[in-house]
Amino acid sequence: MPRPDKIEAVKEIVADLKATDVYFFVDYRGLTFAESAELRARLTKADATLKVVKNTLAKIAAADAGVEGLTELLQGPTAIAYCHGDPVGVAKVIQDFIKEKKKAAIRGGSLQSTLLGSSEIEHLATLPSREQLIAQLVGLIASPLTGLVDVLNGPIRNLLVVLGQVQEKQAAAA
Numbered sequence: 001m002p003r004p005d006k007i008e009a010v011k012e013i014v015a016d017l018k019a020t021d022v023y024f025f026v027d028y029r030g031l032t033f034a035e036s037a038e039l040r041a042r043l044t045k046a047d048a049t050l051k052v053v054k055n056t057l058a059k060i061a062a063a064d065a066g067v068e069g070l071t072e073l074l075q076g077p078t079a080i081a082y083c084h085g086d087p088v089g090v091a092k093v094i095q096d097f098i099k100e101k102k103k104a105a106i107r108g109g110s111l112q113s114t115l116l117g118s119s120e121i122e123h124l125a126t127l128p129s130r131e132q133l134i135a136q137l138v139g140l141i142a143s144p145l146t147g148l149v150d151v152l153n154g155p156i157r158n159l160l161v162v163l164g165q166v167q168e169k170q171a172a173a174a
Contacts, residue, residue, distance in 0.1 A: 006057060013053060013061035013080075022083040024094060024109035024121060025073040028052065031103050036079075039097050039104075046093045047085030053078055069115045073108045087111055091125040 040050045055074040062070045083090040098104050109116045
């Protein structure tokens, strides 16, 4: 008979898995308590939460939540970073932390029901943030419009230059 605290832990993991469709699995071996608290704080700023889970309970919770393929990611000490905002930003925070501390490792994750390996998450971390992508898109849309405005203003500008020259000639002749 399962203990009530374990049943509650499984329910909490199920709720977390259902609350978001983006999460990353981190092997937190070697991290001190202060370092794990620092990682949690950084992830909180990136709109994510980090929770250490027991693998057996996480496997049960994944089955209950209808999430498949997580068993190979749940090996050894595991923490799950649940992303509630921009997945690229969260992946960058985790990757930067791992590079800085030279401890821990990212095992993989799930991005909208697609399982990702550690190399794919490293690639995800190199992408521009959502805000940067939007700015680039706006720039791409605005560039042709700016060119069109310049083309449409050209004849009017030329007409004004010619009228200005005619006015100068008439002023000089008078």
